Amino acid sequence: MRALAAAAFAGVVVAVLPATAALAADPKPDIVVTSATDKASYAEGETFTITVTVKNKSSVDAKHVHYTGGDSEGVDGIVYGELSTGFDLAAGATKTVQLTGKTNHQAWRYGRGYVAFELTAENGEANDADNTTGVALLVPGAFDDLSGYVFQAESHDATWTPQTPGVPGVKVVATTADGKTKYAEAVTDAKGLFRLAHLPAGDVLLTFTAPAGWKIMAGENGEHDQTPAQISANEGDEPSIFVTAKKVAVSSPSVSPSASAGPSLPVTGDNTTLIVGAGAVAIALGVALVLVARRRRVHLQA
Incomplete structure (x- = not known):
């Protein structure tokens, strides 16, 4: 029984593999969409025109390329034209189409409106990452x-x-x-x-x-x-x-010696207190000797 089950399973796998290979070998169109507005900015209620560039990057023809969904804000009366009715696009070919509409008061309030949409072919889409596009419609003044x-x-x-x-x-x-x-x-x-x-x-x-x-x-x-x-x-x-x-903690700035203070004395490790004290004594003794000498000179002259 186990042998029969294994044989049956092997038969199913052999039957499925050709079909799977056939599906994998069946290429689909790759629709790439970009769009641009006809002006940099618009007034409230002004008509706009968006030029849509559609390219088929695949090696197979795209059948009935058409608008499949999207979103918009701050606009009225969008006419998609050929994007709604659809068109065929040969392998490697590029086509430009246009859509129109008008900005409204909401676009004025927010400073902009937008139009975004998706296109696809009737015989499939190889890459869903690049078949969507959108533009902002700037409406300054508010x-x-x-x-x-x-x-x-x-x-x-x-x-x-x-x-x-x-x-x-x-x-x-x-x-x-x-x-x-x-x-x-x-x-x-x-x-x-x-x-x-x-x-x-x-x-x-x-x-x-x-x-x-x-x-x-x-x-x-x-x-x-x-x-x-x-x-x-x-x-x-x-x-x-x-x-x-x-x-947060405030770091204290490091204090560096002032440049106007002049060069500092080298650190030698000696007891500077004794040195300074000895110097002071020597100065005092020198002053005393000078005073004594002057006194003796005055006395001799007298």
Whole structure:
């Protein structure tokens, strides 16, 4: 019986192997998608055009390449055109298509909107990592304030409460997300509160500089002194940024000899107290001898 079972199993394996090899040998299209906007920025309600470049990196033709899903924000009336109806793309070929839409008031409030989507072929996809794309649509013009707290804690993920002691004297600087352009700066008050006025809607970077004796614990793991923030118009004045700081030891600066003090005496190991004392006695004796000699000279002249 065992021999029959083994033979049967071997037969199944032999039958499956060719099918598995055939599946492995069946290549699929490899769709690569990139996209770009027609302008660097837009006004609220302005029409935008996104040029989409689609390339088939595979050695097999891609059948019915089409839009399969995506997401968008701050835009209305997107028309995907050929990306919705679909098209064939030969092996190694590249095709450009366009989609259009309009920015809306939400894009103005947040300083940007975005469009992201995925394309695939009807006969499969060899690599899901490069068949998605997206663009940001910058819509400048809105401004708002930003405020927050720097408070005392031992961990970066501590929770702020109105009773939590703040850290005063922390300098907070707001810049563009890449840190190249400065927008505003502020210093935390006695409660650790800071306010940054008239920041442009969109993404900003906050950099914190604490006074001596404090360490900022910002970022995802509390290992940095910077944190990103998003400015949204008409959001109100409630603080929205909370950063922790903990007390650290302050190292004392080492005291070095002053350059104006001149060269120091070499250390020889001799008893300098005796040497100094002997010198003082010799000086005193010399002064006395001079005075005696002068007195005798005066007496002889008289």
